[in-house]
């Protein structure tokens with residue numbers, strides 16, 4: 001090995017001598033991967049194929065000690081740092097060009113305690129893995145709507161999933177964390193220990209340190225009534241306003257989404273996706289008006305185990321495709337918004353693209369805006385516009401369509417944006433501040449000044465230190 005070209009935290013070039021790198025290697029229990037090593041491309045690849053970044057070094061951590069030593073090494077050499085959990089960040093925050101990628105994806109430990117209804121999971125765990133362990137005990141907590149998303153990034157910024165209207169966001173179920181600070185110091189945080197830091201970790205998107213394990217509250221969750229109603233796209237102008245009315249006074253047990261997509265047969269459709277987290281009999285009653293509305297092409301709703309509910313959308317969002325995503329909050333879906341969605345989706349350039357709305361409210365809205373650093377508690381829906389395609393030659397066309405569609409829907413948007421799903425908007429300081437919310441952002445800056453005054457953790461919706 002010769003000396004290694006790298007990038008500093010401030011973005012300038014630096015060189016790491018062979019001796020410096022070789023001193024670091026034995027401090028890790030896991031592998032240190034350099035650009036010429038086998039496995040380098042696999043280790044730097046994340047979910048979105050649009051991201052093609054080349055770190056100078058990848059530390060494949062297998063425990064807390066590896067995380068501490070990686071942080072200390074990066075600090076001693078002033079390296080740019082990326083932290084990887086599940087690797088689902090679509091703007092590519094979990095990998096960097098020229099810096100040190102601290103890769104937690106091998107940290108897979110999960111321990112469920114069925115007596116205290118809690119589980120502790122390490123930072124490389126994905127929701128499918130977490131659910132498998134907790135479901136062995138008939139338990140679950142709010143996760144994301146794909147099995148492939150990491151628990152780490154998702155929890156630190158929010159956590160919208162099929163159980164959220166009943167049990168709150170993933171971060172509302174977080175009881176404590178173990179973490180490593182920007183100085184390489186180990187800390188615990190909970191409601192009773194480092195409480196202000198714990199407040200900020202629940203919504204602050206990894207700005208204050210590397211969480212090495214998460215402790216969650218669990219709930220009994222078994223077979224649920226769930227699935228989809230599928231209508232032709234032309235029906236969207238009637239289906240969406242009816243859907244909006246139907247869910248407006250829905251019980252907390254019901255979580256829903258609406259999505260415009262293209263069926264495997266190539267037909268543009270609108271799907272109403274439901275999950276009733278309560279008794280099957282009551283679920284049948286609650287869902288009746290929606291199931292009796294209009295003339296669906298298919299009614300695919302039925303009882304299914306929670307782990308199957310969690311995998312319902314997996315097929316539509318596989319790793320390795322090109323993705324450009326823009327999101328927003330919305331409070332209502334009227335005929336005008338539905339008409340614009342219809343018009344825009346009729347010209348969608350790719351059959352993999354989806355325009356989805358996920359219902360919020362319920363337990364999400366009952367937590368105080370200041371109780372955690374997740375501010376936008378009163379939003380009605382999370383709008384997720386995901387353009388997905390394969391061929392790099394189609395980048396421009398798909399990105400343009402996404403931006404135009406998002407702009408056309410902007411008049412119907414509500415305040416703020418989901419901080420976990422900011423694409424290129426995270427480059428705008430004002431938009432990031434809006435995503436955290438006004439007073440919340442100021443309080444987060446105070447924490448950033450205390451725990452990360454040099455902005456060591458900067459590849460995230462960044463809270464800028466002011467000291």
Ligand SMILES: Cc1cc2nc3c(=O)[nH]c(=O)nc-3n(C[C@H](O)[C@H](O)[C@H](O)COP(=O)(O)OP(=O)(O)OC[C@H]3O[C@@H](n4cnc5c(N)ncnc54)[C@H](O)[C@@H]3O)c2cc1C
Pocket residue numbers: 046082083084085086087088089090093094104123143144145146148149150151152153154155156157158159160161205206207209210211212317420421459460461
């Ligand atoms: C197709 C798709 C579907 C999604 N569905 C949902 C959904 O249903 N519900 C929802 O709420 N969100 C959803 N998201 C958004 C998701 O919450 C974020 O992308 C989240 O950041 C992913 O976490 P990760 O660990 O997989 O990502 P990573 O890419 O590994 O990390 C994301 C960010 O978190 C930081 N980070 C990761 N691990 C740690 C750690 N241990 N300590 C400190 N910082 C860390 C990273 O540095 C990075 O900034 C979805 C995203 C996509 C692309």
